[in-house]
Amino acid sequence: MRLTQLLCSSVGKWSKQFSNLPDRYIERTMNQVYWKNPKGSQYKPNTEVKRKKFRFSVHRPWTAQFRQQNSPGKLYKKVFVEPIKDWSFFRGDRVEVLVGPDKGKQGYVKQIIEERNWVFVEGLNCTLKDMGGDKKYPGIYVKMEQPLLVTTQVSLVDPSDLQATAFEWRFTEEGDKVRVSTRTGRIIPLPASIEETIDYKSKATYKEQPKDTLADDVSEVTFQPALKTFQMDIMESMDIKDERVPLKTYWY
Amino acid sequence: MAAFRNIKSITQISKLFNNAVSNRTVIPANTVLAIRNLSTTKCLGGLMEFFDDEKNWGVNEVKTGKSWSIDELRIKSNSDLHKLWFVLLKERNMLLTMEEESKEETRLFPSPERIDKVEVSMDNLEAVVKERNKAYFELETGETGERKVEEIMGPFGLPVQHEQEEYLIPKHMNAEWQKKHVHDVDNADVKKFVRLYKEKEMREKRQQQTRDFNHVIGLLKRFPDMDMEALKAKYPDVDIDKAKRSRKCRGHFVPK
Structure with a gap:
C-alpha cells in the first residue's frame, strides 16, 4: 500500500466531511517529506523518508495548529484507539452525555474526530480557557467544548421517548441500513444535517459561485459514440489532415 | 500587490502581443488555415489573464464548487473535453501564479484547495480520454494502444x-x-545483495507482525468489551485467540 493512501485513510471520512476539502489537499498539507531518493538507478526507486505517525487531537489536519503539533522531530506517546466497525454518530445527532459535570444532559453533535473516536456535543462538557492574558491584563475566559468518547461517554437518544438507548445497525425491507434502538425497536433516523458542509446546508440548496460551471451545463449530454480516438475526432473537427507515413520503428 | 505596480508595462507588452496575433490572423484568407487561426475567444486581459480577478485579491476565501468527476466527464463530447482541458490549464496557471505572487508578497493565498480541485479535474479528464482511446484500440487492434510496461x-x-x-x-x-x-x-555480489535484501524484507515483515500482535494485546487489555469483529477486520493477520491468552493481556485483577 502506498504511503499516500495510508495518509489519506488515516483521516476519517466523517472528520473531513464538514470541511468539504478535496482529499488531495488534505494529503498535501499533511505531507512532511524529509528526504527523497535521488533519480537514477536505485534498488528502491522513489523512496521517501517522511512522517508516518501523526498526533490527532482537536486540531484538524489542514490547520496550522496541526502542523505545529506535528512539527518535524516531535514524537508523542502512542494512543490506543478502540476499533469501531461502523461509525454511528453524525453531525446533528441528539446524544446524551454519560460522564462528567453534564452527565444526563442531552445535546447535539457539533464536530466529529473519527481518528480518536471523539465527538463534540454543542454546549456540553465544557471547560473555561483563559485566553490573551498578560502581566497587566488577566485575559478573558472562553468556554470550550471538550471531546467525548463515542464508545463509553455518549449515547444516542431514542426519538420516541427521548431517553438514552443502545442501538445497532440493521437493514430495512427496502435494503437501507438504519440505526435501530435495541430498547424500543424504533428507527433512529439519520439527521438532516449529515450532508451539511461549511459551504452549503444541503446539496440541493447549494448557491452557485461565479467560478462554477452551471449545473445544467454539467448535466448536458454531448457525447456521441463514434469509431474514433480522441485525437482523430479533434483532428476531424479542426480539419487537420495528416497523410504522412510514419517510419518503421521498434518499441522496446 | 507589487507585481501590479508594473501593470502599465505588462499591458503594453500584451498590447504588442495582441497586435502580433491579430496581424497573423489577417494574412491567410483562402483556406481552412485562416479559420483555425482566427480565434473567436474574447481576449480578456492579455498577460493579466495569469492573475485572478481583481475582486479576489487579498480576500480570505474564494468559494468554489467541487472538481469535475469522471462520470460527469464521460457524457461530454471530445471537443468539449478538449476545450475544458484548456480552461482548466489556464485556471491552474492562474492559481499557481497567484500562489507564487502571494508568497513573494507574504500575503495569504485564498483557498489553496482550488489547485487540487483543478488538478483532480485534469486527472479525471485525462482518464476519460484514455478510456475512450483504449476502447477504440482494443476494438480495432486487440491491444490497449498505450505504452507497454514490462518487467525486466x-x-x-x-x-x-x-x-x-x-x-x-x-x-x-x-x-x-x-x-x-x-x-x-x-554473479556472487548480486546474489549476496539479493539474499541480504530479501532477509531485510522478511525481517521488516516479521517486525510489523510482532508490532501488530503487541498492539492488539494492548487494545484487549484496555478495552476488554471491544467489538471483536471490528478488531478482526482491522488486524486480519493477527491471531486474536493467541493474543487473548497472553500474560500481558490480563489486567491487575483476579480472573473470574
Whole structure:
C-alpha cells in the first residue's frame, strides 16, 4: 500500500466531511517529506523518508495548529484507539452525555474526530480557557467544548421517548441500513444535517459561485459514440489532415 | 500587490502581443488555415489573464464548487473535453501564479484547495480520454494502444518496471541500449545483495507482525468489551485467540 493512501485513510471520512476539502489537499498539507531518493538507478526507486505517525487531537489536519503539533522531530506517546466497525454518530445527532459535570444532559453533535473516536456535543462538557492574558491584563475566559468518547461517554437518544438507548445497525425491507434502538425497536433516523458542509446546508440548496460551471451545463449530454480516438475526432473537427507515413520503428 | 505596480508595462507588452496575433490572423484568407487561426475567444486581459480577478485579491476565501468527476466527464463530447482541458490549464496557471505572487508578497493565498480541485479535474479528464482511446484500440487492434510496461531484471538483481520507448533500430542492433539495460546479474555480489535484501524484507515483515500482535494485546487489555469483529477486520493477520491468552493481556485483577 502506498504511503499516500495510508495518509489519506488515516483521516476519517466523517472528520473531513464538514470541511468539504478535496482529499488531495488534505494529503498535501499533511505531507512532511524529509528526504527523497535521488533519480537514477536505485534498488528502491522513489523512496521517501517522511512522517508516518501523526498526533490527532482537536486540531484538524489542514490547520496550522496541526502542523505545529506535528512539527518535524516531535514524537508523542502512542494512543490506543478502540476499533469501531461502523461509525454511528453524525453531525446533528441528539446524544446524551454519560460522564462528567453534564452527565444526563442531552445535546447535539457539533464536530466529529473519527481518528480518536471523539465527538463534540454543542454546549456540553465544557471547560473555561483563559485566553490573551498578560502581566497587566488577566485575559478573558472562553468556554470550550471538550471531546467525548463515542464508545463509553455518549449515547444516542431514542426519538420516541427521548431517553438514552443502545442501538445497532440493521437493514430495512427496502435494503437501507438504519440505526435501530435495541430498547424500543424504533428507527433512529439519520439527521438532516449529515450532508451539511461549511459551504452549503444541503446539496440541493447549494448557491452557485461565479467560478462554477452551471449545473445544467454539467448535466448536458454531448457525447456521441463514434469509431474514433480522441485525437482523430479533434483532428476531424479542426480539419487537420495528416497523410504522412510514419517510419518503421521498434518499441522496446 | 507589487507585481501590479508594473501593470502599465505588462499591458503594453500584451498590447504588442495582441497586435502580433491579430496581424497573423489577417494574412491567410483562402483556406481552412485562416479559420483555425482566427480565434473567436474574447481576449480578456492579455498577460493579466495569469492573475485572478481583481475582486479576489487579498480576500480570505474564494468559494468554489467541487472538481469535475469522471462520470460527469464521460457524457461530454471530445471537443468539449478538449476545450475544458484548456480552461482548466489556464485556471491552474492562474492559481499557481497567484500562489507564487502571494508568497513573494507574504500575503495569504485564498483557498489553496482550488489547485487540487483543478488538478483532480485534469486527472479525471485525462482518464476519460484514455478510456475512450483504449476502447477504440482494443476494438480495432486487440491491444490497449498505450505504452507497454514490462518487467525486466534491474542491475541489482531485482525486477524493475521498464516503460518501453520508441527506437529506429531493433533491439539486437542497439548496442547503446544493450549496455544500459541488459545487466549481468549472475554473479556472487548480486546474489549476496539479493539474499541480504530479501532477509531485510522478511525481517521488516516479521517486525510489523510482532508490532501488530503487541498492539492488539494492548487494545484487549484496555478495552476488554471491544467489538471483536471490528478488531478482526482491522488486524486480519493477527491471531486474536493467541493474543487473548497472553500474560500481558490480563489486567491487575483476579480472573473470574
